[in-house]
Amino acid sequence: MNLIAPAPDRTSAFLHPFSDLGSLQQDGPSVMTEGDGIYVRDESGKRYIEGNSGLWNAVLGFSDSRLADAASEQYRRLPAYHAFFGRVPETSARLARRLVDIAPVPMARVFFANSGSEANDTVVKMLWMLARAEGRPQRRKLLSRRGAYHGTTVMGTSLTGKDYVRAFGLPPEGVIFLTCPHYWREGRAGESEADFLDRLVAELEQTIVREGADTIAGMIAEPIMGAGGVIPPVAGYFAAIQPVLRRHHIPLVADEVISGFGRTGSLWGSQTYGVEPDLIIASKCITAGYFPMSAVMVSAEFDDRLTAASQEFGEFPHGFTTGAHPVGCAIALTVLDILLNRGVLDHLAGIIPAFQSRLRSFAGHPLIGEARGVGLMGALDVVADKPTKAPFPSDFEVGERIAKAAFRRGLIIRPLGNSVIFAPPFIMTRSEIDTMFDIVQATLDEVLEGLR
Numbered sequence: 001m002n003l004i005a006p007a008p009d010r011t012s013a014f015l016h017p018f019s020d021l022g023s024l025q026q027d028g029p030s031v032m033t034e035g036d037g038i039y040v041r042d043e044s045g046k047r048y049i050e051g052n053s054g055l056w057n058a059v060l061g062f063s064d065s066r067l068a069d070a071a072s073e074q075y076r077r078l079p080a081y082h083a084f085f086g087r088v089p090e091t092s093a094r095l096a097r098r099l100v101d102i103a104p105v106p107m108a109r110v111f112f113a114n115s116g117s118e119a120n121d122t123v124v125k126m127l128w129m130l131a132r133a134e135g136r137p138q139r140r141k142l143l144s145r146r147g148a149y150h151g152t153t154v155m156g157t158s159l160t161g162k163d164y165v166r167a168f169g170l171p172p173e174g175v176i177f178l179t180c181p182h183y184w185r186e187g188r189a190g191e192s193e194a195d196f197l198d199r200l201v202a203e204l205e206q207t208i209v210r211e212g213a214d215t216i217a218g219m220i221a222e223p224i225m226g227a228g229g230v231i232p233p234v235a236g237y238f239a240a241i242q243p244v245l246r247r248h249h250i251p252l253v254a255d256e257v258i259s260g261f262g263r264t265g266s267l268w269g270s271q272t273y274g275v276e277p278d279l280i281i282a283s284k285c286i287t288a289g290y291f292p293m294s295a296v297m298v299s300a301e302f303d304d305r306l307t308a309a310s311q312e313f314g315e316f317p318h319g320f321t322t323g324a325h326p327v328g329c330a331i332a333l334t335v336l337d338i339l340l341n342r343g344v345l346d347h348l349a350g351i352i353p354a355f356q357s358r359l360r361s362f363a364g365h366p367l368i369g370e371a372r373g374v375g376l377m378g379a380l381d382v383v384a385d386k387p388t389k390a391p392f393p394s395d396f397e398v399g400e401r402i403a404k405a406a407f408r409r410g411l412i413i414r415p416l417g418n419s420v421i422f423a424p425p426f427i428m429t430r431s432e433i434d435t436m437f438d439i440v441q442a443t444l445d446e447v448l449e450g451l452r
């Protein structure tokens with residue numbers, strides 16, 4: 001009998017987020033060890049183009065030493081501090097000012113947290129606190145959209161319009177989901193884009209009237225849905241829904257976790273899609289993925305109300321130990337400098353047309369129903385039958401198949417239901433865009449061939 005237990009596999013103690021835990025037990029994870037420009041390398045030395053910038057965030061790639069230097073300098077000066085009880089690291093106060101200066105609509109103040117999910121929870125708590133302080137405690141309901149992704153804390157999950165939230169018995173009562181503004185998939189037979197938009201506006205109005213405007217704390221929306229499958233809203237969407245929200249005094253929260261800082265081609269997704277939010281959430285690109293951080297920006301009017309509410313309750317009783325971390329803030333200041341002053345956004349503007357034109361050329365491929373996107377983000381929606389737009393059965397996992405085949409060829413792209421999505425680093429060159437899409441072409445042809 002062998003009394004010595006086999007050494008546990010190096011990675012077996014690691015519990016993976018958003019992964020199929022069963023199949024991982026058999027196949028094991030891909031262990032990544034290094035990054036260089038738009039590439040990451042696994043432990044065997046194989047190199048992959050990161051077609052999703054990690055999780056949309058590593059916009060400056062994986063080897064920007066300016067960010068490492070900014071972190072290192074801050075680690076030597078003030079390596080850790082908080083922002084509770086009226087204190088603030090100097091670097092964090094500077095970042096707040098910088099964000100207010102570049103906000104897409106006038107904003108007064110910035111609250112920092114560690115993740116997009118925490119930022120969304122923060123916003124909901126702010127809205128609920130205002131409602132209570134202002135004598136309207138029934139104002140607790142929240143409007144979101146089917147297909148939207150807003151994170152993984154209890155509130156972030158609750159605002160997410162995806163089926164899997166049922167795994168947690170969520171959403172709770174009081175989160176109301178509106179139709180996803182995706183004309184290609186949600187538009188009815190014979191319905192024009194303008195008619196589709198009218199239907200969405202009518203749905204919003206009817207929902208508010210049915211629920212009672214005075215029971216609704218706010219509406220949350222990404223300017224363009226990201227993890228819902230890169231879904232630009234139907235033309236004119238925000239211009240049409242904002243007057244309805246304003247008429248009913250319902251604040252609009254723009255979740256710019258993905259779209260903030262350039263991804264859509266403007267600095268903010270709100271600029272690309274004409275969103276005029278009362279609150280903005282940003283994360284991901286704010287530190288180019290080099291540090292966990294998020295920000296909630298509030299308008300002056302909202303800030304005044306929050307200050308009054310904090311007097312009512314004695315303080316604003318909310319915060320995270322490492323929110324406003326000075327090292328994260330030092331990195332974010334450097335990211336903003338690199339994006340705005342060192343030519344990265346100009347470079348981005350130069351490569352977007354090539355990215356979009358190669359992406360959209362796949363609309364002609366037999367497997368692709370819709371090729372869509374904006375800026376440096378895009379999706380290919382895979383269909384079993386082009387004329388009817390019928391998707392493959394979900395157990396066929398067509399997105400997974402494509403992503404796995406691309407992975408074998410050295411490209412990381414993300415499957416999302418029936419689509420695969422692209423959000424490469426902003427530093428990508430034109431020739432790297434071509435290399436990426438050449439791999440996509442070969443991958444789609446391979447998957448198509450396997451179906452014959």
Ligand code: PLP
Nearest residue numbers: 115116117149150151255257258
């Ligand atoms: N909101 C949006 C639009 C997101 O895409 C994400 C993450 O992908 C989140 C919120 C949650 O952010 P985090 O994973 O940092 O909690």
